[in-house]
Amino acid sequence: MVTVPVTDARMLLDALDDDQRAVASSLTGPLCVLAGAGTGKTRAITYRIAHGVQAGAFEASRVLAVTFTARAAGEMRSRLRDLGVGGVQARTFHAAALRQLSYFWPDAVGGSLPRIAEYKAPLVGEASGRLGLGADRLAIRDLASEIEWAKVSLVTADDYVRAASAAGRPGAAGHDLTTVARLLTMYEECKTERGVIDFEDVLLLTVGILAERDDVARAVRAQYRHFVVDEYQDVSPLQQRLLELWLGERRELCVVGDVSQTIYSFTGASPRYLTDFPRRYPEADVVRLVRDYRSTPQVVRLANDVLARAGRARSSAAVELVAQRPSGPAPTFDAYDDDAAEAQAIARRIAALVAGGVRTSEIAILYRTNAQAEAFEQALAQAGIGYLVRGGERFFARREVREAVVLLRGAARAADERPVGEIVRDVLGGAGWSAQAPTARGAVRERWESLDALVQLADDLHERRDADLPALLAELDERAAAQHAPTVEGVTLASLHAAKGLEWDAVFLAGVSDGLLPISLAEGDEAIAEERRLLYVGVTRAREHLALSFGRARTPGGRATRKPSRFLDGIWPGDGTAGQGSERSRRKARAQALAAALDDGEADPEVFERLRAWRADVARETSKPAYTILHDTTLVAIATAKPRDLRQLAVLRGIGAAKLEAYGSAVLALVRGEPLPVDSSGGR
Structure with missing residues (x-):
């Protein structure tokens, strides 16, 4: 292995702040990083890997970095390449397990790996029908979610009633625990008959082979010597068991997480592995990343306030953020007559931001439930503002994107030394792309936005790496495999859960009223605490502009019974009726934020x-x-x-x-x- 001089490794450390440098400098033994939102955790761990490789402490091919989304894994690989470190495996738990399972299956089990069922719904529906339960689309979705919880929690059908009762789970789709346990058994029988496995089985089968075959476990442990796990607060018992089998008796493990962003407990995720890490590894270094480089002091102050008001429910592992950016506009708080009025007002404010130079791709409307999206789609369409709903059709599955990639592959066969952006513009010009966005909305605009995203990606790669057309195509192949879509111009509409891990210049948190946040279905202290963390995640998505609002009534003329979220008690101005979109309230909020910035010594x-x-x-x-x-x-x-x-x-x-x-x-x-x-x- 070629070792880069230590002076070059030190240059990497010079690019980090003190806390990030402590992460990147800790190259041996267990390391726990408690990283607040916007504190540069991805930067810290990618620089740690690069520093370890350049200093000779790591071999790139023996590092496995695991995260929870294909997008995050793709971003990590991209950053490592930019740092000159190739060969590091950055994958999701499922992708890493599937790779190992596919390799070892013929020898450990025999034959070829069974086909993975892309969707559970048909299997759940068949199992439900055999039991005479009957189920509509929503019921099948709820039952599928309960099956996933059981499997990632390492709960079998025989033990389901006891485990679900202990976890306070009420069953699913109106069925009691005993009935759900019967469904679990029938679901597995349906899978066996069809000769398929599901995504949870990929992890379960990998765990089984590693636990039962010492030779397989030794081979995996010989390949990977150093492990990094991002978003560790979201680890499930099944994923934790797989990680333990990967490690064996070794302790070369770096985990990164934020207990304040634990919002997936309903899927089986548990923050206890993060909070208990120092007890399981007494010799572990624990580093807190608290410097927030994402958000203005005004946004950071609100985020800290939301958590501070949790009182004793706040975890001792939670991080209090310290803003690093210059001051910005104060967050606004507005109450509107109804949901339609709220959506229309937000659309007007977005139009003003766009007129002021903020790109639509840097604006998001976030809400608690997907059912809230329709009003915003309608209001934005009426205002002539492009938008995309996160969770819709995948970027690389769109017809125009697939056709564009075919055209670019054809162009790559010809020698052309022009900048890659210029080539892509010429090629896609015949496929519907133009330098100016079309005035038409709907499908025409969506097609243009998809093609323009490819043009912008080409420009970005040329600027960062001086990439040519083959390099762009390789990047597109990797992104397609990881579902790491380039940025598409348009306001993002997303649920708070879907927004985690993303950020925008301007964020509108809509529907922040009791009954929606916390949602009325949340029962018990733990469920309410998770809803508070969901609000915290929403607040910390904003870099500069942040607006919180709700409609007092659901429909025009309806009863105005809604109140601001209890999580904003002591934060929401007045009694929640003073907002109403008034300029006076905004001036008052700006004056208060200005005074606070001066008083706090910022x-x-x-x-x-x-x-x-x-x-x-x-x-x-x-x-x-x-x-x-x-x-x-x-x-x-x-x-x-x-x-x-x-x-x-x-x-x-x-x-x-x-x-x-x-x-x-x-x-x-x-x-x-x-x-x-x-x-x-x-x-x-």
Whole structure:
């Protein structure tokens, strides 16, 4: 193995903050990373792997990094390649297990691996019918979810009644525990008769082979020496058992997680493996990542407040975030007459954000249940704003994407040394892509957005790696296998559960009322606590703009009985009736956030006052409103960052090229406390 000089490995560490550096520097023994939202956990663990490889502590091919979504695994592989580290296996639990199961099955069991049933519904429906239960589509979905919970919790049909009762599970689809246990048995019989297995069986069968065949276990452990598990708070008992078999007696394990983002307990996930890690590994290093690089101080403060009000229900392993970004606009709180009024108001605010330069792909509307999406789809369509519903048709399954890839493969056969973005534009120009988005909505717009996503990906790869067309096609193949779609332009509509792991510049949290958040079905302290964490996840998706709202009634003219979510008690302004989308309430919220930023010491108050006095002079001399010179939030950002030169000033939000040229020298003088330049736009 070629070892890169240690000085190069140290260069990697220099790119990290102190806490991230502690993660990347801990290369031996067990390591537990408690990483808050937006704290750069993926950066920390990918740099740790790269540092370990470059320092000679790891062999890339002997590292297995496991995460929970194909998208996250694809992103990790991409980041490792950008760091010059190839050969690391970054996969989901299921993908890693399936690879091993496919390899060892012929020898350990014989024959070929049974086909994996892509959907449970037909099998569940058949099992239900044989038992004379009868079930509609929704009932079958609920029964399938209960089967998944049992299997990932290592609960057999014989033990289901006892285990489900102990877990406080009421059964499923209106059936009692005994009936569900019978269904579990019949479901397995149906699978056996059809000669298929399901996705949970991939893990169960891998566990069985590793536990029963010492030679297979030795072969896997010889291949993989170092393990990294991301999102460790979401591990199920089945996944934990597989991880233990992969490890054997070794302790080269790094786990990363955030107990405050545990929102999948209903699927069998348990945060106890994360919280108990220091007890299971007393010698483990424990590092907390608390610096939030994603969100503004205003968003971070709200996120911390949501958790702080959990009281004793808050885990000791929870991380309190510390904002690192400059100040931004205050979160807004609005109550509307009904759900339709809420959707229309959000569409108007999105149109204003887009007019102000925010891309639609950087805006999301998040809600508790998928049934809430329809009102927002209608409001956005009426406003002429493109959108996509997360959880819809997969990007690489779309017809226009499949046809585009075929065209690009054909183009790759010809020698063409132009930049890959230029080639892709030429090829896709004949397939419906144009430099300007079409004015039409519906299928025409969706087709263009899919093709434009491929164009943007080509530009991005060329910029980052100087990639050519074959490299782009290889990237597309990998992304298709991992279902890691490129960004599609349009407002994202998603449930709070589907939004985990994503982030946007602007987030609208809709329907934040009791009955929806927490949802009325949540019973017991643990279920309510998980609903609070769901709100926390929603808040921490926002980088800068955050709006919380609800409709007092479900339909126009309906009874206005809804109240703000109990999780916002002491946070929601007034009694929940003052919002109503009024500009006065927004001004008040902005003023409160401004005062808080100054009081908390995030911004230098003396610099802020100098800037504000100067702005007032400029406003009088130019007969312009003060906020058009520089907004309050921009003044706070300047007083927080205290830039030393024009380059540092230019990166702050609200400082465009025109303002930089007009006011840059004056602002820098004010930050330094020096006299204003004679020939500045500062009015002196």
